[in-house]
Amino acid sequence: MNIPAGHVMIVAAVLLATGLFGVIVRRNIVLVLMSLEIMLNAAALAFVAGGSARGADGQVMFLLILTLAAAEVSVGLALVLQLYRRFKTLDVSAAASMKG
Amino acid sequence: MTSVFYISSGIAVLATLLVVTRTNIVHALLFLIVSLLAVAVDLFVLGAQLAAALEVIIYAGAIMVLFIFVIMMMNLGKAEQEANRHRRSPAWLAAGVLSAVLLAELIYVMVANPGPPVGPGNDPREVAKLLYGPYVLAVELASLLLLSGLVGAYHLGRPEQSRAGTARRLDGSPADSSSGSARPTGLGRAERKTQLGAVVAESSGHDSAAIGGSNAGSGPVPTQEEPS
Amino acid sequence: MLDWLWVIPALPLAGFVLLVGLRGLPRPVIALIGVGSVGASAALALLAAVRYLSAAGPVVPIRQVLWTWLPLTSFHPTIGLHLDPLSLLMMVVVTFVAFWIHLYSTGYMACDGGYGRFFAYMNLFVGAMLVLVLADNLLLLYLGWEGVGLCSYLLIGFWYTDPANGRAAMKAFIVTRVGDAALAVGLLLLYWHFGTLDIQSIALQAPHVWVSGSGLAIAAAALLLGGAVGKSAQLPLQTWLPDAMAGPTPVSALIHAATMVTAGVYLIARMNAIFELALPVGQVVAVIGAVTLLLAACSALTQTDIKRILAYSTISQIGYMFLALGVGAYSAAMFHFMTHAFFKSLLFLAAGAIILGMHHEQNIFKMGGLWRRMPLTFVTFLAGALSLAALPFVTAGFYSKDLILYETLASQRGSPVLWACGLVGAVLTALYTFRLVFVVFFGPARREPQRGGSARGTAALGCGSFQAQKPEPPAPTHISWTMTLPLVVLAVFAIVAGAVELPKNVYQVTLLSDWLGVVLPAAPQREHLPSLAKVQIIAGAASLAGIVAAWLLYRRFPSAVRVLRLVRPWRQVYRLWQGGWGFDWLYRRLVVEPFVYLARANRRDFIDLFYGAIGESAKLLHAVLSWGQTGKVGWYAACLVIGAIVLITILVLT
């Protein structure tokens, strides 16, 4: 197998940047959460790529990131419910009363 | 194998781009699942079978199901197309430029320092050995992390409490703490249902218990009441 | 030995904290805390003195470092106490006198609305003074110094509903601050040169670092003197003290006798090592003292307000102390400080009793014939007055003043001119003191005083019918034992306290000077010493002459004064003296009005524009940055990305 690991990292970086883009521009809170998942997934991929030539530590980190994603999404979706209850919308820009 | 990697990576990137640009949230979600599956293929190619399996089972499986639940519960399909009309505004351009700059920097870094080549990958058994060897503390901490997510999701996702408490508080008079934090009474439960009715309006037949159950995500909520 | 030394300043401070923290306490509890803390402190101070004096072997200063503040750097300001004979004397006198003043105040202020506040401030005042006295480094001393200044401000303006009192407090604060600024610069100078503010190490190093008479030593001493002059109300910063009479009378007693004004004397005595290196400044000190004592005595002669007379007399007496310090007779200055503390506090307290008895009448010419009505007050006041007027061979005041006069002649730094000033001052002192006595206590009664000078205290302290809203406190209808006992005790001390140091032709006692000699150098003596007896007789004669003159002018031929006041040049002089030699007028013209004018003229100048521009640009930046706080999540995430881009760029490129 002759994939340069740098290429895997580049794929991960592209996913990360795409996720960032999503977080910045999307107003739908569910889409923002999805973008977060994309970013976490990208980081997880990077860890596995980093570990492929070495011990299994990369996969352990992958697993740990997975738990993080699960925990974050559960709280995040609960917040989505609350947002919808308060503002009757999923637009995060509705929740921008605090500023200045 | 090499070509598989590049093809699946291409699919992943493409699908991800579609995720962040779609107006229809269900479409976006489907593209996200495609992206996750493509990444799972990448992981498999990299020799991380366990990671690939978990990516499919947990990411594309469990976690995405959570999203689907929420989307269905709120009946988001149509409403959200309106909210995303503002595409291709200057904000999108600026965000695109920012992300692109960051990406360019990262790619520059990776091209300048390509790092070691990809190795053969690791057996799931090695992962297991590590998990219950040097990483045992990390596993415990991960469980605490899940616990924390669970408690948080429970608290936030729990249906509204008796409205009486809220109304009294809005008046400014001190709410009676016992009724404020106690389990909702029968009346409260009924009210709760009506309130949820508004939330779950036109949802596809999930009752209120589904919210609590789906949000916890990682298991049953210990103090959740019986579904009515 | 004396590990508990820190308790002595801590007690009044704790009393302050308690009184401020726990408000709404019943009056007896307030009195118990206020008086008890100072009383306990005084008892401990006496105990410390006994322990210290009875210790075997040579007198060794005790140093107690409580803790080091800011220990990490080269600058180690310690919170430490230093006990040597000088600070011991100050500590004992301060706590002792302050205790009696506090006790007296429980009666005097009994009906005042701000009872708790009063005792809180008084305790803080004493605590700050003790910190000042016991400090082992100049920084802590400065802390106490400022604390004393703050308390004087609070107490002078105690009845703050009357704007005049507020103005007087402000004046005291601002005028002394002029001196404080000089002192602060002096401390910086000392720190700059010695790398420490520890008093003992400065005293040790000073002779090695600075040559005697070097410019820097003179500058340092002059700056310290500036501070001392401000605090001790000497020329040219004396103007605040007469106005400081706006406070309640016990406050005046405390300021004049024990705490504030003697701080300057203490500072010079404490830093004598610096002053010994700057003899020209010592000359200045002596001249300031001599001139001040004369000017203030003249002013005292013309005042009609009983408290103002005493105030000018304080300035004058501190002038004596400065004179002694200037000629190098440090222990004579401290001796006079001690006797002065007793008789001046006595005089103020007795004056307070008179003022209460006269329903807050302070004009002496509206009093008269009080000796019958208030016999106890009269006797004690007389004791104080005799001591102040330095009645020969009987009173403490005579011995201390005589010592100063003698040292002025005997010291190499003294001169006959200074001595003559002191002597004239002595005549004037006796004159104005007995003017006061004769006018107030003899002659026809001009107003019916309250009977009560001798009344035994009753348990229930009745108060007048006024309420606390009145700026003046309502008068207690009875003068309780708490007010008379301090008078008696202090009267005894005003007479006998001189026994610690007697001239050798009377009965040689040199307790005080031997004792203080450990820390304070003796004045260098001339070769041809003047005859002790001759000097004494002249001084005694001066005092007696003053008393007799007072009797003649104010008792025997009172019309003479009235006539005198009508004569044209005398009238001018009288007005000049009464106005305190016009210093207030001068300062208003020279300082206040130009400053106000400049401030008005400068309201919109270019420096303002500069600062305004800074302010405006800060506002502008604030507006820009606030605009960045849009509250939008997407923008916030973009900020994260910007941060990432910036950091990666910086880290990778450098």
Next chain:
Amino acid sequence: MMTRDLLALGPMLITAGGAVVLLLALAVCRSHAFASAWSVLVLAAALAAIPMTWPGAPASGDLLNLLAIDSWALAFWGIIFGSALVVCLLGFEYFRPLAVQAEEFYVLVLLSATGAAVLAAADHFATVFLGLELLSVSLFALAAYRRDQAISIEAGIKYLVLAGTSSALLLFGLALLYFHTASLRLSGLAGPLLAGHPDTIALYAGIALVLVAMGFKLGLAPMHVWTPDVYQGSPAPVSALVGSVSKAGAMAFMVRLAGVTLTGTPGVRNGVFYGLLVLAIASMFTGNLLALRQPNIKRLLAYSSIAHMGYCLLAVLPMAAGAALDRQAVFYYMLAHAVSILGAFGCVCAASENGREAQHVEDYRGLAWRRPVLAGVFSLMLLSLAGIPLTAGFLGKFYVLASGVRNALWLPAVCLVINSGIGLFYYLRVLGTLYQREEAESPDQFATSTAPSALLQPSPQLLLTHLTLAALVVLLIYFGLMPALASLPM
């Protein structure tokens, strides 16, 4: 061996176990008082366990190889658990009148304190991110804890999205570092950086991403934007938690990171140094300028904490030498900051009535005449934040400045001094408001002996809050006068 490991982990085990036990107990019986008392007890036990563990155990065995439980970590555990304890105390009376179910609050506080403790002791990428995330995930829910309030939900969402983003960046950075050094250990970084590793560019990029995440947690400009919104929207005890526990954990890790990554040839400053320098100066100015005219007291405190973290970085910058003095300065600064910010938010709690938080500066107008003791405490806390002598804040700032001067870091030191001046302006603005009279009142407040003393008779609903504040005042003065803790060996 195992026993010693457990002992070393003791304080953390106590909080984690305490959280689980509390959760189980809540399944049986819900009681706010019990939950509060239990969490206070647990945190007190954790605090008490710290001296037993001191000065920390050497890493040994599987249990400890992910953490570095040294005196540094233990000292910060003291701050973290102590602050969490105060937050629990404040929370009891804050949540009591509210209709919100309050028991989970304590579980989450315990978990977040555990997370911060892990972060403070983290020596391995796994523990870095697990600690950080345990802290964050608990804080998401805590920030949104008052579900009945829109701004609380808003704060929760903002924090979730941004913390999620920053942790993704952190993870990517850690992955980069792992990829290029083959080590998941923090201390594994020093070697490659020193030895002229071929992939330094990637290493620095990875470190930069880690710094972004830590800067986010600490609220350093330009990653500071979330701070005011989260501080404002969260319930006041949670704001206090964010200001103390979360900052202490992140700063402890920041120093570890700086100690490893700033190493290099002495005198040669690498990119990490300049990165931190930019963060420090930007944070000082941004925080203070934003606070200048801020009318909301919670936002003002948020901005002030941005500036404070910038000040603190001044003592992190010379960490290359690893001088104990600089570490002590950072520790003392964080200690003082924790005490002051907890006290300030405690005052916000105490000033709030019936669940309505007194957020606006105007709410405090004339507080000194209504509740003089509270106003006095608040003034003390503000003075400490402003760095006025005789308070802990002054000594903290002094040490940090001394650290900067000792290491000839003139530019940030000058910036600190300038910013202290700017800072004084808005602290005094709030102080002035406290003492402004609302209307004419009786002239001699001090003397009215009939008025019930606020200290003797605090409103019974806020007894615990007042006692907590009193304890904080004592600590503030104590730390301001006797910096004994500043010379802990670290």
